[in-house]
Amino acid sequence: MERSGAGPPGVADKVFKFEDKTRQEKLSVSIPEVLDPQHGMHVWPCAVVLAQYLWTHRAELKGRTVLELGAGVSLPGVMAALLGAQVILSDSSDKPRCLENCRRSCEANGLQNVSVLGLTWGDVSPDLILLPKLDVVLGSDVFYDPEDFEDVLVTFVCLLRKNPEAQFWTTYQVRSADWSIEVLLHRWNLDCVEVPLARFGADEPELAGSSLPGSHSIQMMIITQKKDTAEIIQG
Ligand SMILES: C[S@@+](CC[C@H](N)C(=O)[O-])C[C@H]1O[C@@H](n2cnc3c(N)ncnc32)[C@H](O)[C@@H]1O
Numbered sequence: 001m002e003r004s005g006a007g008p009p010g011v012a013d014k015v016f017k018f019e020d021k022t023r024q025e026k027l028s029v030s031i032p033e034v035l036d037p038q039h040g041m042h043v044w045p046c047a048v049v050l051a052q053y054l055w056t057h058r059a060e061l062k063g064r065t066v067l068e069l070g071a072g073v074s075l076p077g078v079m080a081a082l083l084g085a086q087v088i089l090s091d092s093s094d095k096p097r098c099l100e101n102c103r104r105s106c107e108a109n110g111l112q113n114v115s116v117l118g119l120t121w122g123d124v125s126p127d128l129i130l131l132p133k134l135d136v137v138l139g140s141d142v143f144y145d146p147e148d149f150e151d152v153l154v155t156f157v158c159l160l161r162k163n164p165e166a167q168f169w170t171t172y173q174v175r176s177a178d179w180s181i182e183v184l185l186h187r188w189n190l191d192c193v194e195v196p197l198a199r200f201g202a203d204e205p206e207l208a209g210s211s212l213p214g215s216h217s218i219q220m221m222i223i224t225q226k227k228d229t230a231e232i233i234q235g
Contacts, residue, residue, distance in 0.1 A: 122151025
């Protein structure tokens with residue numbers, strides 16, 4: 001894993017190198033990390049797995065409108081922007097340092113057209129309501145505190161109002177066998193499909209030159225509105 005210390009004090013770039021050997025395509029993403037153990041200051045294992053999913057689905061991302069929730073240092077959102085999506089990065093509105101990290105990650109990759117927004121899960125704010133119609137919502141390791149699980153899903157449900165076909169692409173790190181979003185998915189009329197990591201080459205302890213995935217148990221899920229519900233809302 002490459003690191004460079006050219007940024008401000010306490011910030012070091014981590015470089016992730018994605019590669020498609022069959023098509024001979026490569027993409028490097030530089031993510032400045034803050035030397036601080038708090039959430040949202042560095043890349044989490046889930047982010048590398050979600051970025052690998054985006055890399056293998058890059059043909060679907062071009063021109064799509066994408067929002068990342070709880071982005072922190074924003075590896076997946078930055079990857080989506082580099083792949084040609086119109087991207088909005090967000091983190092909690094009361095975490096200005098995380099919002100600063102989102103901006104720093106954009107700068108590190110020469111991205112000028114990415115918006116950064118304070119969006120707190122479960123908070124139906126004017127900024128949330130005013131978002132454009134989204135195709136894809138990204139969330140890497142946003143289900144890490146069971147107290148927030150429902151708020152994350154409620155935020156996605158609000159976004160479905162503008163586009164009932166929107167998809168939530170999310171990676172989840174299994175930290176306790178007792179945690180589950182099953183009941184909440186049912187309550188909010190959502191469907192969830194788990195994508196096996198082997199299907200997009202993420203079943204490796206090392207990805208994109210990073211050993212972050214390691215032996216963590218990570219799941220890739222696609223959450224959508226239940227089909228019958230989408231039809232009722234559209235009338
Ligand atoms: C475990 S970190 C994951 C960060 C990043 N997505 C990654 O995977 O590298 C969780 C992220 O969620 C953000 N977060 C926590 N509570 C939040 C809330 N109530 N609303 C929005 N974002 C929140 C944190 O600031 C942090 O960036």
